[in-house]
Amino acid sequence: MSKSFALVGARIFDGEQWLDNAALIVRGDRVEGVVAAADVPAGVERHVLDGGMVAPGFVDLQVNGGGGVMLNDLPDVATIRTICVAHARFGTTALLPTLITDTPEITAAAIEAGKRAAAERVPGFLGLHLEGPHLSLARKGAHDPALIRPMTPADEAALIGARTALPVLLTTVAPESVRPQQVAALVEAGVVVSLGHTDTSYAVARTYGDSGASVVTHIFNAMSQLGSREPGLVGAAIEAGGLHAGLIADGVHVDPATIRIALRAKQGPGRIFLVTDAMAPLGTDMDSFTLNGRNIYRRDGSLRLADGTLAGADLDMASALRFMHRTIGLELGEALRMASTYPAQAAGQAHRLGRLATGFAANIVALSEELDVESVWIDGRQVFGSQDG
Numbered sequence: 280m281s282k283s284f285a286l287v288g289a290r291i292f293d294g295e296q297w298l299d300n301a302a303l304i305v306r307g308d309r310v311e312g313v314v315a316a317a318d319v320p321a322g323v324e325r326h327v328l329d330g331g332m333v334a335p336g337f338v339d340l341q342v343n344g345g346g347g348v349m350l351n352d353l354p355d356v357a358t359i360r361t362i363c364v365a366h367a368r369f370g371t372t373a374l375l376p377t378l379i380t381d382t383p384e385i386t387a388a389a390i391e392a393g394k395r396a397a398a399e400r401v402p403g404f405l406g407l408h409l410e411g412p413h414l415s416l417a418r419k420g421a422h423d424p425a426l427i428r429p430m431t432p433a434d435e436a437a438l439i440g441a442r443t444a445l446p447v448l449l450t451t452v453a454p455e456s457v458r459p460q461q462v463a464a465l466v467e468a469g470v471v472v473s474l475g476h477t478d479t480s481y482a483v484a485r486t487y488g489d490s491g492a493s494v495v496t497h498i499f500n501a502m503s504q505l506g507s508r509e510p511g512l513v514g515a516a517i518e519a520g521g522l523h524a525g526l527i528a529d530g531v532h533v534d535p536a537t538i539r540i541a542l543r544a545k546q547g548p549g550r551i552f553l554v555t556d557a558m559a560p561l562g563t564d565m566d567s568f569t570l571n572g573r574n575i576y577r578r579d580g581s582l583r584l585a586d587g588t589l590a591g592a593d594l595d596m597a598s599a600l601r602f603m604h605r606t607i608g609l610e611l612g613e614a615l616r617m618a619s620t621y622p623a624q625a626a627g628q629a630h631r632l633g634r635l636a637t638g639f640a641a642n643i644v645a646l647s648e649e650l651d652v653e654s655v656w657i658d659g660r661q662v663f664g665s666q667d668g
Contacts, residue, residue, distance in 0.1 A: 294634030308658035336372025336642030345561035354389035363403035369595035372642035380411030406447030414476035421590035453477035466491030484515035523625035552621035
């Protein structure tokens with residue numbers, strides 16, 4: 280158990296408001312509260328930060344890889360640990376390692392690895408995101424079409440069984456490959472169901488939302504678009520208050536003007552939140568890697584198959600935050616919510632993640648005025664940055 284300490288010397292964003300001349304008190308693995316800087320209790324070690332800001336650690340619900348590895352390539356606890364460590368230096372304190380459409384054997388191995396990672400309490404591990412294989416061939420993106428297939432009763436049972444051993448299990452599905460009754464059964468078991476990689480209509484998307492689907496995977500990408508007479512999944516994501524939506528904010532996947540329009544139009548309480556869709560190169564100097572036997576190339580801030588198809592993103596959460604604040608012009612507090620509070624809500628973890636409030640996990644990021652990550656804590660333990668911070 281980590282000892283008690285106080286973070287002082289920086290502005291504090293607690294997920295709701297900015298606090299000046301304040302101290303964040305951490306006891307063990309939890310936030311004890313925020314007090315005036317002059318009121319830090321005696322005996323609590325003070326960690327003095329050199330300006331900047333303190334905010335809730337980032338929550339990333341779509342992380343295919345990092346640190347040179349992909350979950351698909353070697354689905355075990357060591358890979359999950361490597362991915363979590365790679366993303367922590369960019370402020371991510373809770374993430375869902377994401378398995379891109381693969382064979383039943385690889386999918387089963389990833390689920391078992393997730394169960395072990397949860398049992399071993401791997402720092403930063405929040406659960407799993409299974410992106411496929413129950414998608415639409417029409418909107419496959421970089422997913423291997425030979426591995427895309429409908430959901431069987433055995434698949435449904437495996438997902439329900441996996442959920443019992445994972446804090447969070449999110450799966451991306453397409454209405455073309457999954458029935459509404461299957462979605463309802465998964466949601467009843469606690470699985471978070473996201474709609475994505477689909478050419479579905481607006482009306483069908485709303486039906487699946489009524490069945491319990493509550494998230495849309497990387498809005499605008501690999502889905503039916505907003506049209507004049509057919510709003511598509513994009514229209515459903517924006518117009519339906521019950522749907523949250525992930526966004527890859529790198530300036531490549533979605534045009535900045537489109538992002539601004541979507542943010543202004545989105546109906547709540549569901550929110551648009553940031554995801555990285557990161558691949559193996561994150562945190563490395565790799566210029567290529569493979570997925571399902573196909574080469575993916577890292578060039579000009581993007582990752583693409585040889586035919587130019589986007590394949591994940593060359594993005595970290597701190598960069599996505601800077602993009603939303605500097606390029607999109609979003610108020611900094613709202614950009615921070617998109618990186619922490621809103622994804623926590625989408626994952627059903629708003630009771631413990633995404634805020635710096637009493638009883639919440641002590642998942643913290645310290646940022647410079649330039650929004651560079653300087654220090655990171657997961658469950659009260661510093662995992663990145665100077666030990667003075």
